[in-house]
Amino acid sequence: MIIxxxxxxxxxxxxxxxxxxxxxxxxxxxxxxxFSLLATINSSFNQGVEVAGADRLLVMNKTSLVQxxxxxxxxxxxxxxxxxxxxxxxWFGGIYKDEKNFFAQIVIDYKTFLQMYRExxxxxxxxxxxxxxxxxxxxxxxxxxxxxxxxxxxxxxxxGIFPGHWEFNxxxxxxxxxxxxxxxxxxxxxxxxxERRDLGKGTVGWYMIRVNNPDNTxxxxxxxxxxxANSPAEVKAESEKSFATGFVKQIGNVKxxxxxxxxxxxxxxxxxxxxxxxMSVRERTGELAVLKTLGFSDxxxxxxxxxxxxxxxxxxxxxxxxxxxxYTFRGDPTNGFLPSxxxxxxxxxxxxxxxxxxxxxxxxIPAMLAMRMKIVEALRRI
Amino acid sequence: xxxxxxxNIRSVRVRWVSTAVAVFGIAGVVSVFIAMLAMAQGxxxxxxxxxxxxxxxxxxGGATSEMDSALTxxxxxxxxxxxxxxxxxGRLPLVSPEVVVIVMLPIRNGQTNAMxxxxxxxxxxxxxxxxxxxxxGRFIKPGLAELVVGANVAHAYTNCELGGRPFFxxxxxxxxxxxxxxxxxxxxxxxxxxxxxxxxxxxxxxxxQSATIRLTSPEAFSDFTKSLTGDPRLTLQIDRxxxxxxxxxxxxxxxxxxxxxxxxxxxxxxxxxGALNTMYASVAAxxxxxxxxxxxxxxxxxxxxxxxxxxxxxxxxxxxxxxLGVIPLNxxxxxxxxxxxxxxxxxxxxxxxxxxxxxxxxxxxxxxxxGLPPAIRAARMPVVxxxxxx
Numbered sequence: 053m054i055i056x057x058x059x060x061x062x063x064x065x066x067x068x069x070x071x072x073x074x075x076x077x078x079x080x081x082x083x084x085x086x087f088s089l090l091a092t093i094n095s096s097f098n099q100g101v102e103v104a105g106a107d108r109l110l111v112m113n114k115t116s117l118v119q120x121x122x123x124x125x126x127x128x129x130x131x132x133x134x135x136x137x138x139x140x141x142x143w144f145g146g147i148y149k150d151e152k153n154f155f156a157q158i159v160i161d162y163k164t165f166l167q168m169y170r171e172x173x174x175x176x177x178x179x180x181x182x183x184x185x186x187x188x189x190x191x192x193x194x195x196x197x198x199x200x201x202x203x204x205x206x207x208x209x210x211x212g213i214f215p216g217h218w219e220f221n222x223x224x225x226x227x228x229x230x231x232x233x234x235x236x237x238x239x240x241x242x243x244x245x246x247e248r249r250d251l252g253k254g255t256v257g258w259y260m261i262r263v264n265n266p267d268n269t270x271x272x273x274x275x276x277x278x279x280x281a282n283s284p285a286e287v288k289a290e291s292e293k294s295f296a297t298g299f300v301k302q303i304g305n306v307k308x309x310x311x312x313x314x315x316x317x318x319x320x321x322x323x324x325x326x327x328x329x330x331m332s333v334r335e336r337t338g339e340l341a342v343l344k345t346l347g348f349s350d351x352x353x354x355x356x357x358x359x360x361x362x363x364x365x366x367x368x369x370x371x372x373x374x375x376x377x378x379y380t381f382r383g384d385p386t387n388g389f390l391p392s393x394x395x396x397x398x399x400x401x402x403x404x405x406x407x408x409x410x411x412x413x414x415x416x417i418p419a420m421l422a423m424r425m426k427i428v429e430a431l432r433r434i
Numbered sequence: 435x436x437x438x439x440x441x442n443i444r445s446v447r448v449r450w451v452s453t454a455v456a457v458f459g460i461a462g463v464v465s466v467f468i469a470m471l472a473m474a475q476g477x478x479x480x481x482x483x484x485x486x487x488x489x490x491x492x493x494x495g496g497a498t499s500e501m502d503s504a505l506t507x508x509x510x511x512x513x514x515x516x517x518x519x520x521x522x523x524g525r526l527p528l529v530s531p532e533v534v535v536i537v538m539l540p541i542r543n544g545q546t547n548a549m550x551x552x553x554x555x556x557x558x559x560x561x562x563x564x565x566x567x568x569x570x571g572r573f574i575k576p577g578l579a580e581l582v583v584g585a586n587v588a589h590a591y592t593n594c595e596l597g598g599r600p601f602f603x604x605x606x607x608x609x610x611x612x613x614x615x616x617x618x619x620x621x622x623x624x625x626x627x628x629x630x631x632x633x634x635x636x637x638x639x640x641x642x643q644s645a646t647i648r649l650t651s652p653e654a655f656s657d658f659t660k661s662l663t664g665d666p667r668l669t670l671q672i673d674r675x676x677x678x679x680x681x682x683x684x685x686x687x688x689x690x691x692x693x694x695x696x697x698x699x700x701x702x703x704x705x706x707x708g709a710l711n712t713m714y715a716s717v718a719a720x721x722x723x724x725x726x727x728x729x730x731x732x733x734x735x736x737x738x739x740x741x742x743x744x745x746x747x748x749x750x751x752x753x754x755x756x757x758l759g760v761i762p763l764n765x766x767x768x769x770x771x772x773x774x775x776x777x778x779x780x781x782x783x784x785x786x787x788x789x790x791x792x793x794x795x796x797x798x799x800x801x802x803x804x805g806l807p808p809a810i811r812a813a814r815m816p817v818v819x820x821x822x823x824x
Binding site: 071072075076078079082083085086089090093114115116117118119145147151154210211212213215251282284286288297298299301302303304305313316317319320321323324326327328331335385386387389 | 465
């Protein structure tokens with residue numbers, strides 16, 4: 053293979069101007085680090101869409117998610133044809149010590165919740181403890197890590213929507229089966245909430261439904277909406293995915309921002325590395341001419357320059373992506389507002405692909421210059 | 435005091451390609467940096483503009499926002515009778531007890547719905563809030579299913595223009611007026627009669643979520659607070675209206691700032707690498723020129739200073755290009771959901787002179803960090819060897 057034959061030459065070229073090589077690689081590393089960072093942020097905003105179950109339907113008050121629904125709808129929903137399972141939940145919205153410690157507290161029906169969300173796993177002994185303690189809570193693995201909570205800890209929560217001082221015992225720690233799963237939630241029991249609150253007894257925030265066949269989702273959604281039409285609390289049913297997509301759209305054009313920032317970075321990177329490569333080709337005009345004199349073909353010389361640029365790109369890109377991966381292990385930088393902060397292997401591969409493209413485009417013009425260089429003219433120059 | 439500045443400025447011109455590359459690199463970073471901060475700034479400004487220094491906002495003690503607050507009519511009446519409350523026509527206190535409902539409205543030209551704040555107000559709401567004016571049509575009449583909508587709502591959601599008839603809460607509503615709230619959060623709200631709203635959404639008639647109270651002067655706030663906190667019948671959360679709204683902007687602005695600034699910082703490191711490369715290369719290419727300058731009699735530190743000035747000059751131009759390039763974004767309006775109130779708020783990018791200064795400062799820092807090591811290398815170059823080299 054021609055590449056292996058010339059590899060020592062490539063390496064020697066890299067090592068000649070160590071600072072420059074390091075800086076050029078560094079530029080690629082920074083660009084790819086940034087790419088990975090943007091991709092991670094983008095996917096954490098889209099987390100809800102990515103983890104949405106294809107066979108799940110969300111039923112909420114037609115007015116908005118903030119308006120409650122009667123808990124009595126549960127049985128009526130269950131009787132609708134095509135509905136396999138139903139569970140309900142409520143947003144608790146309390147504060148742990150300080151408002152900055154934001155995390156989602158979800159009031160659940162412990163009898164039906166886990167069947168609905170099969171992606172969450174809790175050791176069965178812990179779940180039994182939770183079921184037998186009204187003040188129990190199950191918390192996500194990442195949430196427990198964030199505050200250093202252990203099983204048995206008593207957690208004080210200042211009520212927001214439901215006023216008063218609440219305390220919960222951690223009875224279990226759940227983990228997600230997929231990397232994107234949200235492991236930052238705090239689950240507590242509906243029966244306890246309903247017993248203690250004064251206002252809004254017997255109401256829930258939303259229902260989650262599993263359908264028999266995902267293909268029938270639109271018909272089932274329609275049937276559920278019709279069931280409660282003209283009642284005091286009309287409902288809106290939509291697939292979990294379309295709800296999550298709508299929610300992301302309301303946040304704003306996150307994707308657009310990411311893409312525009314990414315393109316600026318990419319374009320700048322091309323400029324910087326392209327000019328560095330051009331500079332180093334210009335400096336080595338004499339050497340390249342000597343290579344050609346020795347019998348290297350035009351194409352080989354071109355390939356050498358291109359390979360050098362690619363080497364910068366791939367080595368730098370790899371460093372950047374690995375650093376980004378390490379960075380994501382540190383967790384969410386916004387302190388709890390992003391449900392997951394995970395860089396997927398696919399995104400890393402896309403990043404390497406970008407590095408490859410950048411390396412080729414940055415090296416292209418200098419490589420062509422080197423190929424077209426006339427020996428006599430090049431050697432005549434100083 | 436001799437620094438060969440003319441030499442550096444001229445060489446910037448001669449090597450214009452690599453200069454342009456460095457300039458564009460820095461310009462890109464600065465524009466992203468400013469754009470991100472302008473977004474956070476714009477969001478915050480929208481909410482802060484919603485509060486008046488004359489107003490106090492009361493909620494149930496411990497409530498984080500209006501959304502999870504509840505006040506009885508009795509509590510509001512006691513607060514309204516406090517001595518520092520401004521009185522309007524007929525010696526009546528200027529108080530607006532309000533309820534807030536979040537409704538889903540279909541977005542124009544889109545399949546999705548957005549959550550929008552629907553505020554139940556009394557006839558007095560406009561007297562309390564001087565920021566809001568009726569720009570078109572008229573204000574709502576009590577007891578009728580009428581709406582006045584914020585300027586942004588009128589054009590963002592289906593059927594919400596003047597004369598439009600949106601349907602929600604099991605009722606057909608009629609838009610009778612459009613408010614101009616001068617870019618504040620009220621531009622993203624719908625207002626209806628509070629009593630009617632309580633009936634529509636089956637809420638108890640004597641429970642409100644917040645009350646906005648106009649005080650005799652901005653300074654009267656502390657006396658007002660004092661007179662209410664002493665009252666055993668009340669457990670209230672009392673805030674200056676402006677502080678309340680600023681607080682509501684915190685979650686979103688924190689996210690934008692943290693993410694935006696960290697992206698810009700990483701980009702900055704990349705731009706410094708680029709600048710270092712350009713400057714090192716230009717130092718290496720000019721070894722003989724530098725040696726000549728030294729041989730003429732310029733001191734080492736003159737060389738350092740001159741190269742630093744060169745790189746600062748490049749980064750200054752880059753910063754300028756970045757600032758100018760981002761200006762068209764000023765006033766560009768977009769909307770996001772405010773997680774603290776579950777409702778959509780329209781806001782505009784706000785590029786302030788301070789942000790531009792910050793951007794220039796960032797650019798110059800990049801120039802300094804990227805220019806100093808090459809400048810030192812230039813000064814340390816041994817004169818004799820450099821001159822002997824071809």
